[in-house]
Amino acid sequence: MRVRVISAALLFVLAGVAAAQDFNPPYPRVVFQRPAENGYPNNSWGASARIFARFDLVAIPGFEGGAMFADEIRHYNPKTVILGTSKQGAWPGSNPPEFFAFRSIYSRLAEPVHAGASEIVVTTTEGFADNRNKYLFVGDDLIRFSGIDGNRVTGIPSSGEFAVQDHQANEPIRVPIRFGGFGYLPNLTDVAPKVDGKPPWEYFIDYRMTKTDFSHFDGAFYDAFRQIFYSEELNDVDFDNNGVNDIEEHGLKWVNNRWEAGIRAMLQYERQQISKVARDRRGIVVVNCGGGGDDYLLDVANGIMWEGFMRFAWNWQHMEDNLHLWMEKGQKPLLYIIEDYVREKKQDRGKNDFRYMRFGLTTALMGDAYYGRTFGDYYYISLWYDEFETNLGYPTTDMQPVGNGTYARFFDNGVAICNPSGKNVTVTDSDLRGLSGYAGPYYRFQGGQDPDFNNGKPFDSVELYGATGSREKDIRGDGILLFKQPTVAIADIYVGNHHNNDTSPGSAPVEYVGDWKPMLSKYNADGENNPYWTQWVSTDCPYGACEGYGYFVAPPGHGEMTATYRPTIGVPGYYEVFEWHGWHGDRPGDYQEASNVPFEIKHANGVRRGTIDQTR
Incomplete structure (x- = not known):
């Protein structure tokens, strides 16, 4: 029996790409970091590589086929900078006892x-x-x-x-010691015993280099990185192996000093080793400390990641000050990341919070940061916005206050404005004219996801939202991108099976009528994995907020089972329409697809009808 297979509709094709990775892309700079432990087999190979290739910077698993995945991303966009992700920890069965704390x-x-x-x-x-x-x-x-x-x-x-x-x-x-984020705590300190005849940091990096082929990557990314310890998370450790709790014997400051010495040596050694084999012969290392990290990382890393935007910040100024500190003193090239996420409890509404997205994006644009926004408590599905399609060029000024708690930064092609004040603020063209770097008048760009805000009109004024919460870091804000010339920026519009996984911001997922069944893709990701246009294909509701089913199928019928796609088209015009599908099964030879799936495309001038051969 042949079945209909539904994945997603794609409108607008991806742009062409140039020939080498770009460590200095124009602004805004966009990033996606996928957690190492969830990289395989939970992605749809053919689609994920194309999706990731849109970003200026990606961090993907360095293990289990990561090199092959990196090559596939680079096939679609050679300019994307790709980091191989790893954990900082030890793991039973993989490391000798001398390596454990x-x-x-x-x-x-x-x-x-x-x-x-x-x-x-x-x-x-x-x-x-x-x-x-x-x-x-x-x-x-x-x-x-x-x-x-x-x-x-x-x-x-x-x-x-x-x-x-x-x-x-x-x-x-x-x-x-079991430690949250990366398994078991390693003894990477300068009082640790040698491991296989080497200092522990050299052993660890040499071991890691056997697991990740960095000739396919541009550098390393550490998820859940520990730069120091806090008293509430570590109350008993014996780094010097004398049978006495180091915190009671020496104090937490001593523990952190010993750890810092080891981490400094580790990152310096890793940068040396990566530079011998990485594609650009640079020793690039970026770490995710959750927040801003300790200042010693400025000497040994190319950047840090703010996980969840304001999640681990004290307040907005704390984040911005840290960003500018890294701009001044961090290693180059600077790969500083602000990655936000939509919590699963906000599954049906979070991706369309355009104000908060603009708040995060313009926060990044007040400095030289990469910005990304994801869905899921573990950051596993990337989101793509019209603003990501724009090109501001390069900054001509640093950030400067506009008034009433707002800030602006001017670029070759326009200006970014951010409102972190915690209250609604109106910014006018007259306010901007008084700033150094003004080169207006300016225009709002014309976009399709939030067309009332991004309406393409000459800029006169804008009211930017702001609100406060119970803590300083709970502030809400907004921002806007303005351009010197009239600009249209419309992201590819996807409409698929899920609200976040394969459907664009601003649009709703497919509407099913009839006996449609969700299916999981069960085969491990490799070059032949099921290529549905989706990022998460093999996890059901308990772990993916019902976003992880790869596709839906229905048996043959007589028109009673339908799948209706209603893309949100905020800008009238001519749109190309594409249907993307994989196969029904886990491998190409398992297919049971129908060869004559009927379709209708309703548009301003009538209806286009035809059939799709899903066996091809």
Whole structure:
């Protein structure tokens, strides 16, 4: 039985590209960072590479086929700068015991144990498990366990790499530290033991270089990077392995100084190693500390990432001051990232909050930052706005106050205005005329997603939204891009199965009538994975807010089952219409698609009818 397969409609084709990665693209600069742990197999290969190629900067998983994915992105856009993502942590089964940081709790075996035992008896189990840590070192032997019963550690596998081996009574038990964001805490300090005869930072980078082929990337990106520790997240660690809690023995400042020394050495060594093989022979490293990061990173990194825009900022000025500090003192080229996200609880409305998007974008434009906006609590689906299609050129001034708490920055082709004041503010052309760098009059650009705001008219004035919350960082704002010449910027319009995953801001997803069934793509992503026009194809509702189904199918019928696409077209004109589909199944040979799917395109001059052969 043949079935109809529906993916997405695409209007407007992507522009052509030039021949080499661009570390100094015109503004606005746009970025997408996909978390390392969710890169594979949860993407649709053929579509994701095209989607990612729109961005000036992307960070994708460095492992599990990342090199192939990077090459595919570069095929569509050689100018995109591509970073390979990794974690900073240690992981049981992958790294030797010398690389782990341990708690100061040193228990011992109370009885001898033989290989394959399902439990061990120890002198104390205090501090062993915290619902996340399920590993212990018995001497240098790593075991996994599932439970604790008094002084008995239970649920040890009888065979495999995490089974216990023969040990004598009184052998030491060490507890590795489970740490949010990257697995287990490594001992990267300058008081750590050597690992395989090397300082721990050299061991780690050499190990990482065996997992990521940086000849396919332009540099490295660290997700969940720890530059220092805070008292509420680390209260027991024994970096110097003397059996005493370092925080009690030396204090948190000493712990952070030891960590900083190791991280400095690690990033310096990594930059040297990457520069030997990276495509542009640059040693580029960018880190995601959540927020602005410690100042020592200025000496050893090319940028940081603000995760969730204002999520980890103290206030707007804190973020902007940090950005300008990096512009002045950070390593070059500067790859400074502000990536916002729409929480899953705002699934049906967040992407169309154009004011907050403009607030984030113009915040980035007040300095030399890359901006991105995503959907999902783990930043797994990129969003694309009309503003991203514009070209302001390069800045001719720094940011400067306009008045009433607003700021402006002038560019070759226009001006960006940002309102972080926390209140509604009207900005006029007269306000701009009094600033250094004014080269107006200016125009709003004409866009399709928010056409009432981006209306293409000569600029006289604009009221920019602002509001405050219970905390300084909860501020809401708005911004606007203005241009010297009349400008039309209309992003490709996608209408697909999901509100965020494959449907553009400003538009609603497909409307189904009849017996349509959602399907997951189950085959691991590779060059032959199902190429639906979507970014997240193999996760159902509990993990993807019902955005992760790859496609919908319906059995043959007589017109009673329909899929209606209603793109939001804010600017009248002639539009090319494309239908994008993959196949019904996980591999090309699994196809069961229909060869005569009827369609209608309703437009101002009538109706266009035809059929689509989805077997092709």
